Amino acid sequence: MPSSTAAAPVSGAGQYDGQYERTERTTPTRYRDRASYDRDLVHEILDAGYVCHLGFVRDGAPVVLPTLYGRVGDRLYVHGSTGSRPLRSAGEAREPGMPVCVTVTHVDGLVLARSAFHHSLNYRSVVVHGTARRVTDAAELTEALDALVNQVVPGRAADSRPASAKELAATAVLRVDLTEVSAKVRHAGPADDEEDVALPHWSGVVPVTTAYGAPVPADDLTPGIPVPDYLTGR
């Protein structure tokens, strides 16, 4: 019976059709309408960035480090060589892996309300809860490194020297499967209280974007190598 089959959650998959499965810790208590479990939306937000904030626990205390990531389907690859001793040790291949939280945030606007209280941001964010395991398989590691490079500059991996076996061995990449994931989006004007609307304060939104400047060649760049198309189109 297609209808009842369709209604059953996909056991163990952590997602159902186009939705990630909602869990207690991906359910916000405030602004619930801003939360989404839509797979396409989550991927879109992840694909719009390349820097995540990776959280893990060390000696009972939280550690949050910025690092690069790349997405391949429902796998998130996170660069682990951020100079952090605990991250590198905890990220070893040993089971059961390391509990992590990976968060990606894009700021889209400054929201200026008449009241200080209602000031806010327009933003898109994704929070991933999961377990990080160090990637050790050479083929997967190569794929992950390509994903990390292409996440920053799509098309770049094919136009660079691939990692050597020695470099692969020196690179700590953590894999986090996308199963317990949520997105949050605010995209609206100020939400002032009715009695504040007539106050004489300017109110509105200042749009925020990330701007990419003209590429600056390396000092030792071989003369005659042009700026590649995948950069000029940015």
Add this chain to the structure above:
Amino acid sequence: MPSSTAAAPVSGAGQYDGQYERTERTTPTRYRDRASYDRDLVHEILDAGYVCHLGFVRDGAPVVLPTLYGRVGDRLYVHGSTGSRPLRSAGEAREPGMPVCVTVTHVDGLVLARSAFHHSLNYRSVVVHGTARRVTDAAELTEALDALVNQVVPGRAADSRPASAKELAATAVLRVDLTEVSAKVRHAGPADDEEDVALPHWSGVVPVTTAYGAPVPADDLTPGIPVPDYLTGR
């Protein structure tokens, strides 16, 4: 004896002269030259932003949420009402507070090396380890809210309706003192291996900045209220 006095660490202050005290967990094992404990540099990086990633531990697992912050001297105020149940409960005023890690990151450039392995980012980041305590004193809460608003748009707090007592009570602001803090900065061109320099791949840096668009007035803005100077100067 001034010289020996000057050499003694300031007990309990977590900083000495213009430097935060280095601890084991603020000492990176890689790229140690990128790390800094300089108080002015830390403040400068913090003051260049307004969104942090706040990490805390819930049921043994890390949680990382984006939220607003404001700095007042060596106090960091973090907005706690991010819709997170655990954050709000853990952030209550009870001692000994909640262990947190607050991280602020600015991306300044995409660093394209000839080798995939040496791709990197230019960035400035600050990592704060500490204990978050909920601000309950009304005067401090008002100061903290002003700091949060002014961090996003300097000068805005004075040009908005101050929070009412009811709003203050509904606002969860966490205070984290800046004692165990480090900054990391990468600001350089690609660091290719010597044998890769002649490879036919373009190499250099793509500058990244945050761009602010023309302010968009709220739909219900009272006609005649001009865009304030503190926005046009941005």
